Amino acid sequence: xxxxxxxxxxxxxxxxxxxxxxxxxxxxxxxxxxxxxxxxxxxxxxxxxxxxxxxxxxxxxxxxxxxxxxxxxxxxxxxxxxxxxxxxxxxxxxxxxxxxxxxxxxxxxxxxxxxxxxxxxxxxxxxxxxxxxxxxxxxxxxxxxxxxxxxxxxxxxxxxxxx
Amino acid sequence: xxxxxxxxxxxxxxxxxxxxxxxxxxxxxxxxxxxxxxxxxxxxxxxxxxxxxxxxxxxxxxxxxxxxxxxxxxxxxxxxxxxxxxxxxxxxxxxxxxxxxxxxxxxxxxxxxxxxxxxxxxxxxxxxxxxxxxxxxxxxxxxxxxxxxxxxxxxxxxxxxxxxxxxxxxxxxxxxxxxxxxxxxxxxxxxxxxxxxxxxxxxxxxxxxxxxxxxxxxxxxxxxxxxxxxxxxxxxxxxxxxxxxxxxxxxxxxxxxxxxxxxxxxxxxxxxxxxxxxxxxxxxxxxxxxxxxxxxxxxxxxxxxxxxxxxxxxxxxxxxxxxxxxxxxxxxxxxxxxxxxxxxxxxxxxxxxxxxxxxxxxxxxxxxxxxxxxxxxxxxxxxxxxxxxxxxxxxxxxxxxxxxxxxxxxxxxxxxxxxxxxxxxxxxxxxxxxxxxxxxxxxxxxxxxxxxxxxxxxxxxxxxxxxxxxxxxxxxxxxxxxxxxxxxxxxxxxxxxxxxxxxxxxxx
Numbered sequence: 001x002x003x004x005x006x007x008x009x010x011x012x013x014x015x016x017x018x019x020x021x022x023x024x025x026x027x028x029x030x031x032x033x034x035x036x037x038x039x040x041x042x043x044x045x046x047x048x049x050x051x052x053x054x055x056x057x058x059x060x061x062x063x064x065x066x067x068x069x070x071x072x073x074x075x076x077x078x079x080x081x082x083x084x085x086x087x088x089x090x091x092x093x094x095x096x097x098x099x100x101x102x103x104x105x106x107x108x109x110x111x112x113x114x115x116x117x118x119x120x121x122x123x124x125x126x127x128x129x130x131x132x133x134x135x136x137x138x139x140x141x142x143x144x145x146x147x148x149x150x151x152x153x154x155x156x157x158x159x160x161x162x163x
Numbered sequence: 164x165x166x167x168x169x170x171x172x173x174x175x176x177x178x179x180x181x182x183x184x185x186x187x188x189x190x191x192x193x194x195x196x197x198x199x200x201x202x203x204x205x206x207x208x209x210x211x212x213x214x215x216x217x218x219x220x221x222x223x224x225x226x227x228x229x230x231x232x233x234x235x236x237x238x239x240x241x242x243x244x245x246x247x248x249x250x251x252x253x254x255x256x257x258x259x260x261x262x263x264x265x266x267x268x269x270x271x272x273x274x275x276x277x278x279x280x281x282x283x284x285x286x287x288x289x290x291x292x293x294x295x296x297x298x299x300x301x302x303x304x305x306x307x308x309x310x311x312x313x314x315x316x317x318x319x320x321x322x323x324x325x326x327x328x329x330x331x332x333x334x335x336x337x338x339x340x341x342x343x344x345x346x347x348x349x350x351x352x353x354x355x356x357x358x359x360x361x362x363x364x365x366x367x368x369x370x371x372x373x374x375x376x377x378x379x380x381x382x383x384x385x386x387x388x389x390x391x392x393x394x395x396x397x398x399x400x401x402x403x404x405x406x407x408x409x410x411x412x413x414x415x416x417x418x419x420x421x422x423x424x425x426x427x428x429x430x431x432x433x434x435x436x437x438x439x440x441x442x443x444x445x446x447x448x449x450x451x452x453x454x455x456x457x458x459x460x461x462x463x464x465x466x467x468x469x470x471x472x473x474x475x476x477x478x479x480x481x482x483x484x485x486x487x488x489x490x491x492x493x494x495x496x497x498x499x500x501x502x503x504x505x506x507x508x509x510x511x512x513x514x515x516x517x518x519x520x521x522x523x524x525x526x527x528x529x530x531x532x533x534x535x536x537x538x539x540x541x542x543x544x545x546x547x548x549x550x551x552x553x554x555x556x557x558x559x560x561x562x563x564x565x566x567x568x569x570x571x572x573x574x575x576x577x578x579x580x581x582x583x584x585x586x587x588x589x590x591x592x593x594x595x596x597x598x599x600x601x602x603x604x605x606x607x608x609x610x611x612x613x614x615x616x617x618x619x620x621x622x623x624x625x626x627x628x629x630x631x632x633x634x635x636x637x638x639x640x641x642x643x644x645x646x647x648x649x650x651x652x653x654x655x656x657x658x659x660x661x662x663x664x665x666x667x668x669x670x671x
Contacts, residue, residue, distance in 0.1 A: 002599075003595075003598060004331065004599040004600055004601065006599075007595070007596065007599050007601065008334065011338065015341075018341060018356070021356060026355065029353060030353075037625065038624050038625060038627075038628050038629045039620075039621045039624035039625060041353055041355060042355075043621070043624070044344065044617045044620060044621070045341070045344050045355065045356075048337055048340055048341050048344070049341075051337055052334070052337045052338075052341065055330060055333045055334045055337060056334060058330045059331055059334055063330075064327060064329060064330040064654055078598075079598035079599070082387075085387035085388050086386055086387050086388075087387055089386050089387070090383045090386045090387045093383070093386060093562075093563075093566055094383075094587060094590075094591065096566075097566060097570060097583065097586075097587050098583075098584065098587055100570060100583065101570075101580050101581075101583030101584050101587070102580070104574075104580050104583070105580055113567065116563070116566075116567060116570075117563045117564070117567060120562070120563030120566060120567075121559045121560060121562075124386070124558070124559040124562055124563070125559060126557075126559035126560070132560075135560065139564070143567075147571070147575060151211075151212060151215045151575075152215065153211070153215065153575055153578065154578070
């Protein structure tokens with residue numbers, strides 16, 4: 001089964017869960033005075049879940065005919081060629097983003113960002129650290145200055161034990 | 164109208180707002196050049212900045228400037244590197260890049276800039292004429308018609324997704340609508356589908372979602388498939404841009420092309436779901452058909468007409484896409500959907516009342532479109548050789564910065580590190596969806612329209628004590644029938660074309 005059909009299957013399953021919540025659990029919380037209303041908070045989700053299951057099944061069962069398979073060009077994105085891509089670098093950057101999110105509060109904006117930019121470039125194959133680190137550091141300070149001083153949005157710059 | 168224009172002029176030429184236009188255009192051009200960052204991502208990154216301005220007029224002026232700049236910047240990388248930063252400028256590369264290879268990069272950039280300028284300006288004039296007309300009609304609409312109109316908009320977006328893609332686009336729209344129901348609903352202050360998670364109480368943040376849907380997958384693709392960035396590299400590099408002049412004969416040749424495509428592009432831009440990409444491709448195709456035999460042979464090899472057509476069309480279409488946004492409050496494209504989200508965050512509700520209640524916002528945006536076009540022409544043309552230097556930044560440095568700006572965009576809006584985890588999570592989902600060829604703009608448009616759609620639906624249901632409003636209001640019924648036709652028609656026509664082709668093959 002092609003990837004798009006798998007996604008349609010997951011979508012149908014998700015609509016079932018969503019629909020179950022809308023049909024069977026949401027209305028129990030409804031205050032009595034609202035029960036006389038023609039429209040409840042669950043009405044719209046109920047419609048969406050039914051429509052979602054129908055459309056999901058249409059895609060899943062391939063009822064809508066596709067155009068003939070075209071040979072994708074080298075610049076097109078195609079999951080069948082995932083093996084030829086730098087998938088690990090992309091995964092590495094995603095992990096780095098998660099680490100950044102978790103580290104932002106404890107080690108502060110400045111350290112987290114310099115590390116993120118330096119490690120990000122390292123993952124991509126950059127090895128000239130004598131250029132990379134000064135570039136990352138100056139960019140970090142410029143962004144910090146612009147966001148905090150010009151826009152007035154607080155970014156805790158230093159680690160928790162200094163702030 | 165004249166009075167409105169004066170209000171707009173007054174607001175737009177205030178030095179601060181003027182500064183915002185210039186700033187927006189320059190930032191937009193800069194980032195728009197980077198392959199992988201389209202106007203949607205750029206606007207999403209700039210929204211926190213715009214919101215902190217506090218003034219909705221200045222914010223909208225800034226974002227409109229960024230939008231134009233991004234399209235203009237996208238043309239530059241299309242011409243110089245054959246690497247369109249934006250889908251709307253793919254057609255620009257067809258003839259722009261061959262021109263650059265012939266050593267006419269400067270000329271190509273000039274033609275692109277002039278075509279964009281004229282396209283944008285004619286678009287702004289048409290917007291000025293048509294928006295108030297549509298607005299006055301829309302004032303007669305009730306919530307039932309609004310509901311139906313939004314359904315039409317959403318189905319049109321799905322219908323334009325292409326053959327074999329309508330089902331997927333509808334699926335994505337529904338997913339967006341479902342995501343909009345997460346959090347405290349419009350009807351009662353009752354949390355829905357939050358699974359007890361406190362961070363979901365106020366629903367998903369649309370900036371995070373916009374970043375996750377567009378900026379992050381593009382950046383990931385740049386990492387995974389370096390071909391995308393290096394597409395056709397070895398072209399004319401920034402240092403070699405000389406001779407920006409075009410001859411009088413060339414100007415005469417492209418003038419009618421620009422005129423036609425500005426008007427056609429505008430009207431395509433007005434249609435929901437069509438937008439700059441379709442306008443530019445269609446503009447290219449139309450001009451190719453209209454050209455003489457000798458000129459036709461030139462198309463694709465560096466024809467000036469082939470360059471002027473998509474450039475005029477995509478800029479006019481960008482302006483056209485503001486019509487449904489400003490008059491009906493319904494975005495026709497992913498980019499205008501993001502703009503709508505930004506406006507809602509600034510407490511401005513676009514729609515027919517906008518012209519009545521906040522004329523300064525409405526007219527200032529139109530005036531700033533003129534100014535923005537002028538800024539792009541005057542400021543960017545001489546600066547292009549320098550701005551294009553950004554294209555020579557090594558990829559290893561550029562990509563971490565794109566990721567970092569994506570993170571910042573989501574973080575600044577909410578000041579919450581959990582938002583970054585949501586961003587990464589949705590970013591991964593969006594990348595998988597892209598791999599499976601699911602269009603993502605319908606998802607975002609569905610998400611942004613979801614709350615309004617439900618509001619109008621519920622209000623009509625309450626007024627008519629049920630679904631009676633569909634039958635009792637002929638306009639509502641008509642619009643809903645139109646929506647159904649829009650979704651079914653492409654599939655039906657494709658099926659008929661196939662059966663006919665089969666018939667021919669069988670010898671019928």
